[in-house]
Amino acid sequence: MRWSIAYLISIIYSIFVLSVTANQQKTFDLYASNPYEVTDDSNLNAKYSKLSDNSLLWGPYRSSLYFGLRPRLPRSLLSGLMWFSMDNYNQIGNIRHFYEQNDKMSKANWINYNPRIGGRQYIKDEEIHFDIYIDFVKSSDGLSWGVKIKGVPHKGFENSKISFVWYSGLEGERKVEDSINVKERTGYIKLENDESLDGYEENIRFSGISEELGAFSLVINDGPETNKHPKGLEELKHEFNPAYTHHYSLTVPDDNVWQARDIFMTMLQESIKNLNDKYKALEYIPPENSFIIKNLQGFEGNLHFIQKIYQGECEFDIIYTNSMTPESEIPTFINIQKMIDAKLRTNDANFEKYYKLQPPFNEPKHKIFAQEMISGLLGGITYMYGDHLVDRFTEFDEDTFESYTLQGSYEGPHELFTLVPSRPFFPRGFYWDEGFHLLPLIKYDSDLVLDIVKSWFNLIDENGWIAREQILGPEARSRVPKEFRVQSPHIVNPPTLTLVLNNLLETISQYKDISEPNEIDDESSEVRLGKFTLSNPEVLLNYTKQIYPNLKNHFEMFRRTQKGYVEEFERPIDNNEVFRWRGRTYTHCLASGLDDYPRAIPPDIGELNVDLISWIGVMTRSLRQMAEVLEIDDDIASLKEIEKNIISNIEKLHWSKDNNAYCDISVDEDDESIFVCHKGYVSLLPFLTKMIPGDDHDKLNDVISSIMNPEELWSDFGIRSLSKSDEFYKTGENYWRSPIWINMNYLVLKSIHDYYYENKFSFSPELKSKFESAYHDLRINLIKNVFGQWQNTGFVWEQYDDETGVSKGAKNFLGWTSTIVLIMTMPENL
Template sequence: MLWRYWSPLLLFSYIATLILAEQVKFDIYGDSNNFPPIGDTNNNNSATTLASKYGTIANNSLLWGPYRSALYFGIRPRIPKSLLSGLMWFPITDYKSMGKIRHFYEQFDRMGRANWISYDPRIGGRQLIQDDDLQFDIIIDFIKSQEGLSWAVKVKAVPHRGNEDGMISFVWYTGLEGEKNEVDEITGQRERSGYFRLDNSAKDGGYQGKLTFGGISEELGAFSLEINDGPSSNKHPRGKAGAGRELDPTLTHHLSLTVPDGNVWQARDIFVTILQESIGQISEANNGKVDHLPPENLFIIRDLYHFEGNLHFVQKIYQGACEFDIIYTNVFTPDADKLTFNNIDHRIEESLQKLDNDFASHFQIQPPFNSKPYYEFAKEMLSGLLGGITYMYGDHLVDRETIFDEETFESYQLKGSFEGPYELFTLVPSRPFFPRGFYWDEGFHLLPLLDYDSDLVLDVVKSWFNLIDDDGWIAREQILGTEARSRVPKEFQVQSPHIVNPPTLTLVLSKLLDFAASGKGDIDSFGNIDEPVDLNEGDVPLGKFILNNPEVLVNYTNDVYPKLKSHFEMFQRTQQGFIPNDEEEEGTGVSDAIKNSRVYRWRGSTLTHCLASGIDDYPRASPPDISDLNVDLISWVGVMARSLRLMAEILHKDEAEVANLKQIEQDIIDNIQSVHWSSNDEAYCDVTLNEDDELVHVCHKGYVSLLPFITKLIPVDDVTKLANVINLITNPNELWSDYGIRSLSKSDEFYKTKENYWRSPIWIHINYLILQNIKDYYQDSSSYLSNELKKKFSDAYHDLRVNLINNVYNQWQKTGFVWEQYDDETGEAKGAKNFLGWTSTILLILTMPERI
């Protein structure tokens, strides 16, 4: 049993935890299955507050998840050093099979499909992986107990036609982190704060039936993990007779060892190394040969040293269709809510039905796409987006020494030092290609979730803002820890505080706070803010709670406001644009138009790229100059000013502070119109210094030109500029295509040149903002627009929406995935696959009205 391995002190702690757990559940919750207070570190007085009660319940509901999204399937809690699990599989076809082991989700694995098709982080869901190389479909169901502290997994393999007798091996691993500073005098290894061990009696060779593990940790308390062998319909290959129990493919095999914290993620490499060692010993004992054993015997891990540590592997080999289950149970989960091998199928069906109902109640697909195929497509977009939620913890590399200016633009090499550790709860752009946090992407990731789960959105926003350092800076890429760095080329690992990124999270905050400040809204979207929910009345409506409860909203805003203000001030300080001396530059045109100091330029630009802007190779003034003024940057700063002003109003900040923010917002609007509008080009443009030391416009029409429009910083009565913008959007020789709005004008000299990343392709998130603001300006500017201009807005809206949906859907049907970008001439998918970051904004486009 579990306790035979433990010290008396740890055993006492374990028993005390069990007794305490039962007493706590009875004293606080009686016989009900309400939510336990795991993770609530507040004192008794603060625990009675609405915000504290909500926080405990909400945190527990999101404690566990497939938050290792870089893997096909990996589970962990939102705790820095804790229990990590993952799934691997490989075919048993020949002696080269091990080269096809699946673990990390890779861009170039030959998959027909690999995505969550129904998923919510508070409930669980289903992932479908069509492995065309291995000729199996892998179906993974993940569900959680009501209070969120326990979970279960069902792994099912369905062979493709013609491969009905195919053999497949699954490897489940779980490792417990938690090293202390103290070193054991006998073993020389660091002592650990908890244990995780096999409860089954030790066997020579393999095991039959269920494996049971027991564990305890400071963060999780006591818990168990059980793995069965699935139903009797499962078949195992027989292998070679007489090979012995430890190489018997009909048995379950287990191996354990001790690995340092931060190394559990290397389970695949560890497994392969152990297997190679086993094969090496077999070969050595048979004169260098192994072909006397078929692959189903040979590719089995052997417990060569009978050692038990903090990392455990469980291997199973099946033939044909098969399934097995894993059950994790926390001691605090009420008995009535526990997941078991007997109820797992029923609970999976219940969860999938709830997910269907929740999706249908939040997303009404509008004509002409309101049919079942588009509904399933839309549900997969939401599920895949949510399935990309990741919890990251670790240090990252930062270069605080290199200064970027007009003298160093040609080339620079960042040399980083480690800082941290930090933690982040985030969505990722693409699980196979970009499984990490991107600041400029994150706002777009959250837009489809505003109505669905605004509490989750605010949780993610707060996690990002907690990363703001003393100077107000957030790294544009969050590459936290060794696992994250293993997926990033070295030249992109180091971050610089001189390089920022578009603050798109403030775009999200603006939308949410606009609603909160108004005190009204769509009852189906956010509920009635005037009727806060009483936590004592029953189930908590997680997902819409913060905005419906002013007390909790104010508490949240109070927490976030100083961080966002510091971030805003950093933008003002580090990205300040050059303003010519009035006496020296009098009469130079553009310089005369600068009405105030609110002008900005992206630091860190090179001859070929402006990584800070997020639209890397989009053409700019070349070479970069200290005098450059960027229209997209001033627009993003305007969005930040708007968000801060809304927060200041909610918090009833000093009138002078609110007035100052209003003035900054208005100054930015004024400069956008006076400095960045080019009458000659009839577009918004960047600005630079020419050979005569005059500020002039640099116009490359495309997404940069549209930033004031898509951030809603053009005055609603400025009909001339609105007309020019819609003409630019709808002109086929400029931005319009049959598949969406292209990133750079077809008439631009740099169209489709060099890298061609942002020099023609269609990006769905920008197209969503274009579409949304065509609709908004049509409505808000209605009294100023002529009938002819109204029709142009209306037709553009209708046709653009149809073009976007048709192409993304068709490419999804053709390839099994949504993609990073789409070709403007053919509509073909390009870039990273399963790009469910900002391409998931197609879900919002599906729910927008057919016509305006």
């Protein structure tokens, strides 16, 4: 029986549809797995889950690159962009690929972006003298995408020459044996053009098949007729012609596509040698001829490079089409600009809807700034998959508290969907940063927030531990110094994700339509994505059931591993809810997140840390709220008792009357408890986590007075991390010993706001005035300085100098510095 080609294609297509659907269901089942029974959320939930997962399938999830695309799948199709100047021979050493802290950029950030639909990244390269615009848009079903890359030379460099290199590599395909025992991959990506060693004038076309993605195509054009190419030498126009597109391919093992830059440079050296050997008689070969990659070996494997060379302003497009995307939704070279314009308008409208900037920072220039902060934060979303290094055997010397060296072994693989603090400096997952990353996104896309929270809690091991830094796979490890790669289960981090859960649980009642479940309409799904969970109580209930067991296990791990001593030092309490950070040294307490913040000297096992008990208090409160939602009576009673004890112990043990502040505790030579007081972020933690009873006006007055005191914590640019009067102020590393950190200042401002509105009718006129004044002036100081530094430098930063306001530390630190946008949405006055 003879089958038509069309019929065969339809069979193959059906197989891949089933394969992709099964894989998506497998992924969903993985996320949903837990020992608690999860009720059926009906077809509505299943339909939404498919729409939402597809909308987040593709993205620039290789955030450590200037632009690196991948799907949210363990091993699949990885793509990236590189560029370099061809104006002289020296610039090849400045080829752009990984986003580096020291690259000479005056801007490199997503300025208009939503991970569900796409947006625009703007890069101002001061060394190559080009502005690079990267527009990324998705089809409505989320399975296909298009990219427009545009280069605009700076004034005075209008005729500069630039080379762009796009690469795509397919990983993760299994090897199978056919009838003659030859091993072949189950998937591929192959060039469809007739092979030409000399280059291509037409569009470059690839076809591919993947077990997880199905059938797909990738097409790259050469842009509009206005594009210009360098001419190069007449003698080389038939072989090393810069007007042509050039292609190189080879086979690389899994977990190696990320090394595309090094591979390209190695292959380029081979091409340069071939050119020089062949044309020894030429006295001079310009860079536009010399730096052309040639597929001299005729390889075609799973990794492909496409090189283009332009002179002056230029642009070109890349279109990826999944065979399941309806034809009417597919991005094309004809409609891509229209799609880009529409997506940018949608992003503008959504930002205006969800971020209501308040006076005096609600002018158009402030909106541009705030939208860039949120876009850049979202542009830092990363999907990581792979093993990581863990040392489960090293025991910390509790007597000497000396620095330690961890020797890790590989565990995993694991996967994580996360935001990163800084793409050029910290392109990895940080547990204590993540809560601050998510706070500005709760109203914008609560489903995305819940998805990321769930991804983190899926990493909780059987002992309840999560590694404080997530460095999964070789690409992530390549960006981390060796001394920070190994993680220890003895070391924890502040559980800031519980701040997010608290916020979400408190926010539910604010949604008017919570009792009216969404109707999913395929034609309008793009508008509705992001609010489904909070608008459908039964779905939120199931979500809570899914994460509660893991979070409870995590909570018990904190209480077990960070437990402090009570009876051994005759502390005047009748419970064991006291805690000490493990893994600290004489100079650092990395577990606390406040690395070099001064602690007790010498360290002692009798130490108790006020910031840690406050964080565990927040965790207890969050878990108790979840238990109430799930109606687990035994847990509710137990958690209420723990929360009560924590609040009581903070008051009984950590409040120093002599210092009018909350302090760490240590012991003297006679093992008697003593206060270790260093006013700053640590002493403020009970206030920041709202562990101070609202009716304790005396302590609230002491805290707000310390905040407002210029000789202690107040500065013209924000609340400094350590008191100006402290003996360790601006000493040593000075990381957390004076600089202003915006995330902590947000918590200060939020706590001032919340305590005021919860207690203003009982506050004395004097205390009420203090709160009002501190709130107004602090908000003004913070926004004015961060916005001003952004105008001056093009970036937001990790921290700010408390005396000058000048930016410091890692640049493009959109992690918790983006909480400045939340501050901009807070009211001008109390």
